Amino acid sequence: MEIVINGTAHQVPDETSLDRAVALISESATGIAVAVNGDVVSRVSWPEVRLADGDQIEVLTAVQGG
Amino acid sequence: MTEPLTDDPLLLAGEKFGSRLIMGTGGAPSLDVLGRALAASGTELTTVAMRRVDPAARGSVLDVLATHGIRVLPNTAGCFTAAEAVRTARLAAEALGTNWVKLEVIADEVTLLPDPVELLDAAEQLVALGFTVLPYTNDDPVLAKRLEQTGCAAVMPLGAPIGSGLGIRNPHNIELMVAASSVPVILDAGIGTASDAALAMELGCSAVLLATAVTRARDPELMAASMRSAVIAGRLAYRAGRIPRRRFAAASSPPVDS
Numbered sequence: 001m002e003i004v005i006n007g008t009a010h011q012v013p014d015e016t017s018l019d020r021a022v023a024l025i026s027e028s029a030t031g032i033a034v035a036v037n038g039d040v041v042s043r044v045s046w047p048e049v050r051l052a053d054g055d056q057i058e059v060l061t062a063v064q065g066g
Numbered sequence: 067m068t069e070p071l072t073d074d075p076l077l078l079a080g081e082k083f084g085s086r087l088i089m090g091t092g093g094a095p096s097l098d099v100l101g102r103a104l105a106a107s108g109t110e111l112t113t114v115a116m117r118r119v120d121p122a123a124r125g126s127v128l129d130v131l132a133t134h135g136i137r138v139l140p141n142t143a144g145c146f147t148a149a150e151a152v153r154t155a156r157l158a159a160e161a162l163g164t165n166w167v168k169l170e171v172i173a174d175e176v177t178l179l180p181d182p183v184e185l186l187d188a189a190e191q192l193v194a195l196g197f198t199v200l201p202y203t204n205d206d207p208v209l210a211k212r213l214e215q216t217g218c219a220a221v222m223p224l225g226a227p228i229g230s231g232l233g234i235r236n237p238h239n240i241e242l243m244v245a246a247s248s249v250p251v252i253l254d255a256g257i258g259t260a261s262d263a264a265l266a267m268e269l270g271c272s273a274v275l276l277a278t279a280v281t282r283a284r285d286p287e288l289m290a291a292s293m294r295s296a297v298i299a300g301r302l303a304y305r306a307g308r309i310p311r312r313r314f315a316a317a318s319s320p321p322v323d324s
Contacts, residue, residue, distance in 0.1 A: 006118040026119045031128050033116070033161035040156045057119065060157050064100065064127050065115025066090040066141040066168060066277060 001053035012051070020048035023058055032061045074301065076273050078250055079166070079198045079219040083110045086267070087297045088139070088252065090277025091127050093229075094286060101130045103280050107290035113139045113168050113275070116158050130161075139200070141168040146181070148188035155192055167192060168222070168254075168275075169201040178228040182209050186216065193217035202254050205235070207242040210251070220249050222275060225266065229278045233262040237269055241245030244270035260289075260296035268308070269302025 002009050003016070005025055012021065018034065018041060026032055034041050035058045041049055051057070075082040089109040094100035104112060114127050131138050140158030142226035145151040149170060155167040171188050173181040180203050194197045199218045203209055210221040223243060226232035233256060234240060257263050257276040258301050266274050274297050283289035 025121050027121075030162055031126065032119055033157040033159075035153065035157060038153070039152065040160060042107060048184055060116045061119045061161060062114040062126070062128050062138065062140065062158075063092060063117045064091040064097075065117075065143050065172075066113030066139075 001051075002051035002057045003051050003053070003057060005057045006059055013025055014053075015050045017047055018051060018057070021051055022046060022055055026059055028063075034059050074305070076250065077113075078200075078273075080213045084108075085110045085275075086273040086296055086301055087263075087291075088112065088273055088274065088275040089136075089280065090141075091130075091281070092143075092277045093281035095281075097125050097127065097130050099286055100127070100281065101134060103286040103290040104130065104136060105134055106287045106294065108294045110136060111139050112195065113141045113277070114162075115141055115143045116154055116161065118322075138162055138164060139168050140164065141202075142170045142188075143172075144187075145171050146173070146184070147171065148184045148191060151184070151188040152191050152195070155188075155197060156195070159197070165196060166198040167200065169199050169218075179205050180224075182206070185209075186212055189213055189218055195245050200252070205239045205243070205296055207239055207246055210243045211246060214247060214249050218249065220252050220272070221247060221303070222252040222254035224255040225262065228255045230256055231258030231279060232256055233258050234265055234269070237265065240266070240269045240271065257293075260292045263293050263296040264300035264303070267297055268303050270304055271286045273297075278317075 037056050076086045084144050085108045087109050089107050089112045140153040142151040151171045171184040172178050189199050200220045201213050201218050205223040213221050225234035249270050252273045253266035253271045254275040257279045263274045280286050280289045
């Protein structure tokens with residue numbers, strides 16, 4: 001199936017967990033936050049969340065600003 | 067004799083900060099320059115923005131803040147609606163483990179002025195969610211009072227548009243806000259140079275938040291040191307109480323003997 005992480009399409013096995021998807025683009029699991037289809041998903045839930053085809057995932061971190 | 071300066075902390079949401087200069091991190095040419103500027107500024111609280119993870123990025127602004135023991139204050143820069151700002155604040159809380167947020171909800175990319183309607187809406191939602199909300203707002207005393215009444219921990223009026231370096235365009239409004247506010251008034255945006263920061267403090271602001279004036283100065287580290295001194299000087303002048311302005315001279319030496 002195909003999921004979109006930070007605007008880029010990724011092919012992943014069906015029912016891939018959110019923590020595995022996050023690991024595709026971030027080596028670190030600290031200092032980041034994740035939203036799936038616009039909903040914030042807390043870190044403790046990442047391993048339990050099974051992704052579906054077409055899911056839009058945003059992985060954010062702190063950058064220089066303000 | 068009043069208390070020494072060291073006994074004059076900034077009280078923000080029940081927490082004490084020794085420095086009344088809050089820094090931003092945007093615009094620095096490198097993380098190394100940023101780190102030296104932050105250290106020179108003496109700041110204890112510094113803003114960051116939330117953006118997509120860049121797998122190619124080397125180093126992190128969070129590492130710079132951790133190295134210098136500076137507390138992180140996430141912002142909601144780039145949000146145009148209350149819904150976007152609330153989501154960004156929740157993501158920042160998740161990523162950084164803080165429920166403090168500098169709330170920014172801007173109206174357009176040209177002026178970067180706050181959208182007062184969306185701002186108030188977002189502030190109400192975030193206070194209800196338990197956030198400590200520090201809203202970047204227009205220099206409007208009425209809006210500031212409304213933000214205070216929603217439960218915001220401070221109000222942060224602009225002196226002039228973000229990054230403009232135009233200083234404090236309406237000092238009278240800032241004074242009105244200080245007089246009416248029971249939460250700290252923090253001058254946020256528009257500072258161009260040290261005298262602007264000193265003026266903000268002389269007007270009675272509790273702190274100054276700035277970034278561009280330091281990060282885009284020819285020598286950011288030196289300007290940071292300058293801002294540190296300016297904020298202290300302005301605060302001392304405010305506490306000392308300036309003399310009234312007079313139309314005519316008042317001799318400071320005794321009359322000549324006759």
